[in-house]
Amino acid sequence: MKFANGLMFALATALGTIVLLAVSVRGQDTPEALYKAKCVTCHGAHGAGDTRNGKKTGARDFGSAEVQNETDAQFIEIIANGKNMMPGYKKRLTDTQIKDLAAHCREMGNKK
Numbered sequence: 001m002k003f004a005n006g007l008m009f010a011l012a013t014a015l016g017t018i019v020l021l022a023v024s025v026r027g028q029d030t031p032e033a034l035y036k037a038k039c040v041t042c043h044g045a046h047g048a049g050d051t052r053n054g055k056k057t058g059a060r061d062f063g064s065a066e067v068q069n070e071t072d073a074q075f076i077e078i079i080a081n082g083k084n085m086m087p088g089y090k091k092r093l094t095d096t097q098i099k100d101l102a103a104h105c106r107e108m109g110n111k112k
């Protein structure tokens, strides 16, 4: 019986650890977190492109009319393959991550 209790405890601990790990991995994976980690240096916290790197590379405000006129497909294409000073991310991000990031950029633009 003692042994069984110990085993149950070990199993519960292992399971808890797996769940915690899964949650923390998922936490780093949200479009917001990815944006903060990879895009914010050029595009700025609110997508205005008002950072030093943003000005240097020519990143535009996501809320500007020109960017708003681009389609979601164009956003996805630019994030995946890059354009001018914008690096492409298709080797580092999955299709889903790129799609989610495109939606996140659109959302930031719409809030303006």
Ligand code: HEC
Pocket: 034, 035, 038, 039, 040, 041, 042, 043, 053, 057, 058, 059, 060, 061, 067, 070, 075, 076, 078, 079, 083, 084, 085, 086, 087, 089, 101, 102, 105
């Ligand atoms: C080194 C600076 C830099 C980084 C890092 C960067 N971008 Fe860009 N991004 C740019 C520039 C510059 C453009 C404008 C390209 C052009 O049209 O000449 C751009 C364009 C875009 C566009 C299309 C809108 C537009 O201005 O035409 C989207 C969407 C976008 N970036 C999203 C992202 C996302 C998402 C990330 C992170 C995964 C990211 N960018 C990282 C510089 C950057």
